[in-house]
Amino acid sequence: MSNSKLYKGSLTTIILKLLNEHDKMYGYEITQKVKALTKGELKITEGALYPALHKLEAEGLLDVEVAKVDNRLRKYYKLTETGTKETVNKLEELAEYIKTMQALMNPKLA
Amino acid sequence: MSNSKLYKGSLTTIILKLLNEHDKMYGYEITQKVKALTKGELKITEGALYPALHKLEAEGLLDVEVAKVDNRLRKYYKLTETGTKETVNKLEELAEYIKTMQALMNPKLA
DNA sequence: AATATATACATAATTTTCTTATGTATAAGA
DNA sequence: TCTTATACATAAGAAAATTATGTATATATT
Numbered sequence A, B: 001m002s003n004s005k006l007y008k009g010s011l012t013t014i015i016l017k018l019l020n021e022h023d024k025m026y027g028y029e030i031t032q033k034v035k036a037l038t039k040g041e042l043k044i045t046e047g048a049l050y051p052a053l054h055k056l057e058a059e060g061l062l063d064v065e066v067a068k069v070d071n072r073l074r075k076y077y078k079l080t081e082t083g084t085k086e087t088v089n090k091l092e093e094l095a096e097y098i099k100t101m102q103a104l105m106n107p108k109l110a
Numbered sequence C: 001a002a003t004a005t006a007t008a009c010a011t012a013a014t015t016t017t018c019t020t021a022t023g024t025a026t027a028a029g030a
Numbered sequence D: 001t002c003t004t005a006t007a008c009a010t011a012a013g014a015a016a017a018t019t020a021t022g023t024a025t026a027t028a029t030t
Helices: A011-022 A027-037 A046-058 A081-105 B011-022 B027-037 B046-058 B081-105
Strands: A062-069 A072-079 B062-069 B072-079
Touching (some): A011 A027, A011 A072, A011 B081, A027 A046, A027 A072, A046 A062, A046 A072, A072 A081, A081 B027, B011 B027, B011 B046, B027 B046, B027 B072
Antiparallel strands (some): A062 A072, B062 B072
């Protein structure tokens, strides 16, 4: 699982943004959602996703809730209050970064 | 030197793009150009820049030419033919990535 | 004259953040 | 039966930064 190079640093923003919209999601669901939304362009690897989720949880941005569905384990993650605030920051940072890159790539329009 | 987080993976694209426009540039000049074009938003650290330039040279994407100006050393870099081709690819990849991220961040507009 | 800042290169140690490769386990489909 | 999908996890390694140094010259400031 992996395709077009994920620019390092953007995975956290993706996770937070999805959780900001969907209230609660589990890991596998996130991988599928990203795949769907990007029409297969972006594939989140498990090796990147799970450690990222654990880190966000350790930082207090996410809460976990374990559930058993169809005899299979699911770990539902949701944003904490801090996580919601941090999501705003991350989204601003990303928007800023895209603007900055566009300024570099299209200097005439600056 | 460092300010807003450089999304890892984009530095090479920035270097190639600048060299595609300016024919030849030296390292320090690149740091100043990026600073100017982004109004100080993005600051390229030397610890990132010089290894990146060396790598691009080793890969055959850049040629170097050493010059002495005001008794100070300058290493002018310019794109090779391969480098020019790779620049096109990198710019496409970046544009693609920005589109992908926008699809994720703005799912309604998709 | 002394000191700080700007110019110009470089590298080493460390950190962050991925990819790749595994591993476990259940359920469903071919 | 075997493969694919679902669902988690971690370890090894690579890539690409940051941070901290180091060297050296030139210019501006005190």
